[in-house]
Amino acid sequence: AAANIGVVGLAVMGSNLARNLASREGNTVAVLNRSRAKTDDLVALHPEAGFVPTFSYEEFAASLQKPRTAIIMVKAGLGTDAVIDELVRVFEPGDIIVDGGNAYFPDTIRREKAVRETGINFVGAGISGGEEGALLGPSIMPGGSDESWVTLGPILESIAAVAEGEPCVTHVGHGGAGHFVKMVHNGIEYADMQLIAEAYDLIRRGTGRSPAEIADIFAEWNTGELESYLIEITAEVLRQIDQETGQPLVDVIVDQAGAKGTGAWTVQTALALGVPVSGIAEATFARSLSSHPEQRAVAAHLPGPEGEFTVDDVDAFIEDVRLALYASKIVAYSQGFDEIRAGATEYGWSIDLGAVAKIWRAGCIIRAQFLNRIADAYAAEPDLPALLTAPYFAEALSRGQASWRRVVIAAAQAGIPAPAFSSSLSYYDGIRAERLPAALIQGQRDFFGAHTYRRIDKEGTFHTLWSGDRTEIPAVDTH
Numbered sequence: 201a202a203a204n205i206g207v208v209g210l211a212v213m214g215s216n217l218a219r220n221l222a223s224r225e226g227n228t229v230a231v232l233n234r235s236r237a238k239t240d241d242l243v244a245l246h247p248e249a250g251f252v253p254t255f256s257y258e259e260f261a262a263s264l265q266k267p268r269t270a271i272i273m274v275k276a277g278l279g280t281d282a283v284i285d286e287l288v289r290v291f292e293p294g295d296i297i298v299d300g301g302n303a304y305f306p307d308t309i310r311r312e313k314a315v316r317e318t319g320i321n322f323v324g325a326g327i328s329g330g331e332e333g334a335l336l337g338p339s340i341m342p343g344g345s346d347e348s349w350v351t352l353g354p355i356l357e358s359i360a361a362v363a364e365g366e367p368c369v370t371h372v373g374h375g376g377a378g379h380f381v382k383m384v385h386n387g388i389e390y391a392d393m394q395l396i397a398e399a400y401d402l403i404r405r406g407t408g409r410s411p412a413e414i415a416d417i418f419a420e421w422n423t424g425e426l427e428s429y430l431i432e433i434t435a436e437v438l439r440q441i442d443q444e445t446g447q448p449l450v451d452v453i454v455d456q457a458g459a460k461g462t463g464a465w466t467v468q469t470a471l472a473l474g475v476p477v478s479g480i481a482e483a484t485f486a487r488s489l490s491s492h493p494e495q496r497a498v499a500a501h502l503p504g505p506e507g508e509f510t511v512d513d514v515d516a517f518i519e520d521v522r523l524a525l526y527a528s529k530i531v532a533y534s535q536g537f538d539e540i541r542a543g544a545t546e547y548g549w550s551i552d553l554g555a556v557a558k559i560w561r562a563g564c565i566i567r568a569q570f571l572n573r574i575a576d577a578y579a580a581e582p583d584l585p586a587l588l589t590a591p592y593f594a595e596a597l598s599r600g601q602a603s604w605r606r607v608v609i610a611a612a613q614a615g616i617p618a619p620a621f622s623s624s625l626s627y628y629d630g631i632r633a634e635r636l637p638a639a640l641i642q643g644q645r646d647f648f649g650a651h652t653y654r655r656i657d658k659e660g661t662f663h664t665l666w667s668g669d670r671t672e673i674p675a676v677d678t679h
């Protein structure tokens with residue numbers, strides 16, 4: 201056996217990951233693809249990689265040193281199950297199957313259980329960073345057993361992105377923990393993108409600045425606390441001129457945002473776990489809203505506010521938007537980390553939230569300077585109840601809140617949608633509220649369904665005889 205690692209699935213992600221692996225000292229990479237052509241092309245185009253091409257699962261297994269380690273990079277879903285079945289057939293107990301695709305974490309939990317019964321290890325590993333990340337260094341979020349990490353850890357550490365000398369990979373937790381964390385990463389990515397889009401829209405419509413001028417603003421922001429890959433590419437996209445029309449490219453792109461479903465998974469999972477991820481949810485719904493042109497065409501006739509929206513002090517407004525963006529971003533990340541913590545509790549994973557923040561510092565789409573602050577916050581207080589209460593973030597929120605409120609007011613008055621900005625502010629006001637109108641909701645629930653309530657001044661559960669004489673009686677808790 202000549203190879204120490206194998207890759208199955210040689211489309212763009214798999215072939216780039218295979219090249220990344222082959223470029224690291226000590227690795228020899230066996231490759232396999234369902235259809236032969238991709239294997240032939242990859243091997244012919246990259247003789248320097250020294251790939252071991254194989255054309256059947258038997259040949260693939262025979263080419264690998266034990267414990268055999270294979271990374272699957274095929275279209276998530278039935279393709280993944282088909283490849284796992286084949287690998288289980290030709291692998292032996294102790295071997296390791298890694299799914300690097302974008303699997304939905306319940307599938308990973310199911311697959312890990314089923315494969316484990318054969319004695320083979322199964323690792324669901326979220327991989328972020330797109331094509332370029334796969335080739336040059338992605339952020340990798342592996343789950344699976346401790347045993348598989350012994351063999352797999354050094355290999356993944358050798359190909360991951362590096363942030364301040366540390367590889368952007370950690371053994372996230374057992375079972376489906378890796379794909380769960382990758383899912384929330386993508387959800388946070390949705391929120392980050394929506395917040396940036398709202399900032400752009402408000403500045404453009406409030407100040408009349410051109411996309412190229414706004415590109416300069418984002419480039420400037422990218423030198424400060426907002427520094428991140430998404431802010432950086434936003435400037436690039438806004439600066440781009442369409443070659444056909446000479447217009448800013450952003451003005452000729454159809455304004456309907458697509459989605460592959462990971463944002464929706466994050467929100468569905470959060471609903472089931474009872475974790476409010478309102479920033480991610482609004483971002484996901486904003487994409488849905490944009491993608492219903494029939495409804496939008498009809499609703500375009502509905503009235504908006506009277507008069508033009510103009511901003512008196514342009515520089516002050518832009519700074520307000522910057523601070524609102526930062527504050528809303530803190531909320532979105534705080535909510536995302538809440539979801540990871542809740543998922544870990546629900547599924548029995550031990551996840552180090554600070555380590556998660558660290559492996560997102562490079563290689564992935566949400567990479568940002570900001571993540572160091574999150575890692576610091578969890579290092580200082582591992583059981584931090586809510587990220588936004590950590591001293592650094594609390595200070596940033598207190599510094600930004602007046603701006604944040606002005607921006608949300610301006611958006612509402614001008615009739616400009618800012619769902620992620622405004623829902624994040626509502627979350628902030630909700631979480632910090634001394635008393636919430638949830639008390640009234642409990643009263644309503646008790647009225648129509650005898651769902652009972654607790655009192656602030658004594659122990660126990662109570663019910664008011666709403667349809668009787670309205671006296672209060674002790675009740676059995678029916679929650």
Ligand code: NBP
Pocket residue numbers: 209210211212213214233234235238273274275276278279280282283300301302303327328329330331
């Ligand atoms: P695709 O998602 O387009 O999948 C194409 C690959 O899947 C080909 O190798 C194809 O083989 C193979 N395949 C399919 Br389709 N059905 C199969 C089956 N039943 N049995 C065996 N092989 C099958 O490739 P990709 O864009 O490179 O992405 C790979 C994985 O990485 C996906 O899960 C994706 O979600 C994930 N991912 C992608 C990105 C990104 O930026 N693109 C980022 C992060 C993660 P064939 O050549 O014979 O058709």
